[in-house]
Amino acid sequence: MKKVGNHKSFSKIFFSLAFVLLTSLSAFSQDVAKGKELFNTNCAACHKLDAKSTGPALRGVEAKYDKEWLYKWVKNSGDLIKSGDAQAVKVFEENNKVPMTAFPQLSNEDIDNILAYTSEPAPAAPTPAPGTQVVGEPSDSGVSNNVILGVLTLVMAMLIVMLFLVYNMLTKIADAKGLEVVQKNRSLMNVFRAFAKNQFLVLVSAILLLLVSAYFAYGWMMQIGVDQGYEPVQPIHYSHRIHAGENGIDCKYCHSAARVGKHSNIPSLNVCMNCHKNISEVAETTATEEHSKVFYDGEIAKLYDAVGWDKSLQKYTGKTKPVKWVRIHNLPDHVYFNHSQHVTVAGVECQTCHGPVEEMEIMKQHAPLTMGWCINCHRETNVKVEDNAYYKKIHEELSKKYGVSQLTAAQMGGLECGKCHY
């Protein structure tokens, strides 16, 4: 709890600082905001402000070069290099001879705006102010629960004491009146004997006991091998929330094999590098209370390590360390499941089986993946027949036969054993 509190305050301060900084700056320079926009649309693919990416870091670039030269460079660096400009050649060679895209569409004014943005001083690294630790307070609901429980216990205790007192009082009165209390032997043994004599009761309770234990045993056994909610620790902390949720990347961009094949592949690392060649760190805003920016950047570094990408040289080293992901959805060998049948043919949303992946920080098994679960869905889901010539004839004939307008997967034969078990 303490740690969380720390994070909370840390990021709060950080955000407020950044906010103050931004608003104050935007107040006096109109072109910085424009410059930022231009930078993000045109430059950010290859440049970062403070770190080397495909191109060099751009903060303070205005101070390093002559402005006129910069205009020429941005508009068409290739020509500049070809013309033999010494500085241009030097810059080109420093950056692994990766030619920069020409931007003839940018006006000098635009470039000025961008330069203004890049000339912004870096925001000071926020240091948490000492003595601002906020101790996590127990939540209100917790308090009330405890109080209620305490009160209840007290009441119970009082009741027991009172009963005991009443009993004592009554005995005393009886003693005083000389009444003899018939001491029935109420020991547990006798109760048991009486119970044992009543065969009906024994039978009923034995049956009940058996039924109840069978019920629980069945329930327990049925969850063997069902790994619903399985959420193993992965070698790289990959957040579906960031990728699919915040960035809205389509599932099938990475899991492309799901469209055509049996497997929904775990993406090969070159797919990650399509984007991560340029994204070597997360935005400040990506960090959450739970995971800091440093943490996420560390995970991207793990990807670079695995794929053999040297961030500083912007080059592949060729030394790869394939990632050993822990497989979450494990169907038994005797089940044949084909993703393309469901994803492409039936048009089932990935989330139907995999749950709200876009909200999951770490992927976990959403569905039980039991046969009952499969079959239920087959019973309830209609076959998507629109615009599919395969289904045309069979759907027409079968729906007439069953007297329905829409066939379910089950009616189409989706419950037959051999369709999934071979």
Add this chain to the structure above:
Amino acid sequence: MASNKKYWKSVEELNENSSIVETLRNNEFVEPIPVDQFLGDKESLSASSTTRRDFLKYVGFSTAAASLAACEGPVVKSIPYVVQPEEIIPGVADYYATTMADGFDFANILIKTREGRPIKVENNNLEGAKTGANARVHASVLSLYDSLRLKQPKIAGKDATWADVNTKVKASLEDAKAKGGNVVVLTNTMASPSTDALIASLVAKYPTTKHVVYDAVSESNALDAFQAVYGVRALANYDFSKADVIVSVGADFLGDWQGGGFDAGYAQGRIPKNGMMSKHIQIESNMSLAGANADVRIPMTVAQQKQALADLYYAVVSGAQPKNAQIAKAAKQLKDAKNKGVVVTGLDDVNAQLVVLAINNALQSAAFNPSDAILTRKGDAKAVAQLVADMKAGKVHTLIMNGVNPAYTLANSKDFVAALKSVKLSVAFSMKEDETSTLTTIAAAAPHYLESWGDVAITRSNYSIMQPTIRPLFNTKQFQEALLTWTDNTVAYYDFLKSFSATSLAGKSWNQAVHDGFVASVASPLTAVSADYASAASALAQAKSSNFDLVLYSKVGMGDGQQANNPWLQEFPDPITRVSWDNYVTMSKADAEAAGVKNWNVANGGLNGSYVTIKVGNTTLENVPAIIQPGQAKGTLGLAFGYGKKLGLKEEMQVGVNAYALYANLNSNQSATITVVEGEHEFACVQLQKTLMGRGDIIKETTLEVFNTKDAKVWNPVPMVSLDHKPTAATEVDLWDSFDRSVGHHFNLSIDLNACTGCGACVIACHAENNVPVVGKSEVRRSRDMHWLRIDRYYSSKETFAGDIVEKEGASGLMDSIDTFAGMEDPSENPQVAFQPVMCQHCNHAPCETVCPVAATSHGREGQNHMAYNRCVGTRYCANNCPYKVRRFNWFLYNKNSEFDYHMNDDLGRMVINPDVNVRSRGVMEKCSMCIQMTQAVKLKAKREGRAVGKDEFQTACSAACSSGAMKFGDINDSASDVAKLVESDRMYHLLEHIGTKPNVMYHVKVRNDK
């Protein structure tokens, strides 16, 4: 009721003082129970601190721990590619066209790969492809994953690098050049123009080099004859679809005769069309596949065959009447057929081969095609004999071998091995540490053909490309790469091949040629020069035989024995004898009786037989198991190559005897004597019953005449039963209500008994597709073979199957019936033979489904009988209730079990497993699924592409492998499909129709040409 009788258990009891009797009386187990094996010696047992209580605690704890641990799911790791190759999508198969060429088998094929692993061989069905992948070609994908392959080059038995190998070989070549020593390149028939060019460049660089081609199973005489007539060292090609009358003299052209691959054309002519089908007369010694399919089969010794061939020649050329009535009839039919007749021979005699060329030329046979000659056999027996002589004389300085194993395959292998010592440097490119490569200086690890580039000219009109379908699994190098290095050519073989082939691609681009796997062109015509046919014929006419004529042959399963470590092929039952895991000498019944050779069945259902010793010249082959073969010509013996190998094989595969020892002068016809020796051999024979017992409803057969003239009711009668005391067709009576199967797909498999040659390619294809386990010799002997698809072979008890039926009908009364049926168990001396592939019949009213207590087997709407393995509890009721006996029970765990040390027991061998099909565990029933994974995949593909399934797009593994067109699979609800027409055919019938199972597998009545 006391009895005074005393029962003696042994003569020992007569001796009152015998200690043995006393011991036996007091002690049931004479020998102490061997507890030592599991308790160890007493001392260490008593010294152990583990008390009985501790032991029980441990047992209890470990049982509890094990059961708890079983509840925990294992952690499964998934490792994606770092950079995914663009053509690979996990879970989607890729197909590559390539060409198999191992010196014995040549075929244009497709290779199915999954995630980069080749898992199955398919026929290349492009127009002009040399199709007809046989059982061995289908099984060759498993040989890629042979765990006993040579994994790196070795010099003198020690691991070495390729640089060392090249330096050593080059030094030796230079030395040979300097000293004028002979260099010999000894290869099998590679049929590779680019390799020939490379060898030529080696010869140019080192002029003392000579290239000798050596085929383990030689066609040298046929090649000599063809070369004499046409000037090209090749073999005549035949297209049997163009023949009306086929006379084969000792040629098993449906087997491995002259490279094989003739069955597709043959089968085409055998399906009756417009009342016509080809007539096939087979004159032979061994019962071969071709003989089994023949209309008329005349068993003859080799000498008699030669005389018959000479008679045929005289009859065709000069019109002389042969003395033998059967030969005379054959000659007449041949002459009447004119250019629609064809004669082939497998006699290993240059005169016989010459005479056949003469007859076919005289007939101007349309089926005979010398121009498109077959180039897959080039071996020269004389050159090989000369080489061994030269080696003996110390005249060979350097010997470079590729793809040959002379230390195993030469009859005089002892001479070869001895002479090898006088060779200064010997290199063997080999996939195995076999008999030869363990003796050579350098054992050069060669890649499998699925890891190699290459070009193959299969016939004169075919130029095929071999492309790798997987990266080399081991540190191997192609022979061609080495040749390039030795000739100081720095070009990679791929680049060399690409530029070399440019002239042969007939206008196709390189990429297109690789994609198609071959380029077909038109062969330039070859003209015959005149040869001395007359003296060849007269030499033949004088042929005589003393002793037994031993005819050596190659089995459909084993071929020349290169793939002897392939468990699929070892377990493959021979189509004729139905024996797996063995070779044996085949004898006629009369000869066997005379020699005292016996075959008998023992209580566990196994077949046992006597041993004989075969003597050819001075060579003896000891302890050869003998099989009495119906149809074997009297006075002849048959023995198959490829067995008896000892090196580079797992122990289980070291079966049989080495027939090459008797292959003197590379001639398959030898004169032999036999003597019976002590001992009995245990065969693994999968079919004990030999005859059909006159049950004409199992294999319905008729003659062409009846077929053409009579109504289908006569030759394809529907069995009648009594319903309300009225005779009713069995197909119309039913216990069950039928489901409406007119909607959607309804799969049917059609098997034409006329086109099925029994080749068994389907059996191996089924193995590969469905992960069918291999169970081993002793399990097969116990009838626990797991083949989902078997090809039953039946002999007739009389001369013909029709005769059997007459015999059966003729039996009257109990005693007569018993005698008659007992007699009918024995096949005739020269029986008719019929093959019948049987797999799960997918009955619409399946008897197995109704008896399963857990509903593990059920029926699908599309006609398939489903089997849910995970539901099966192994009661085996279904197998007992199956009238076709097609269900197979997993008596053991056949994978990852060292008791079954076949491919499923090692990581490499398991790479061949089809990931779309379950690997079954112990205790469950399994059977043919009608390749439901394939039909499902076709449907899914159509659905994804939003189209209806195309005509004949559905296939099963067996129907796709069947190059003769006997098996056709498809959807009978699709009126355009082949099966929809076949199901309406007059010849169609179901197996055991009278029991009303309504199978989805149909057969077509076998028609024999009796003309």
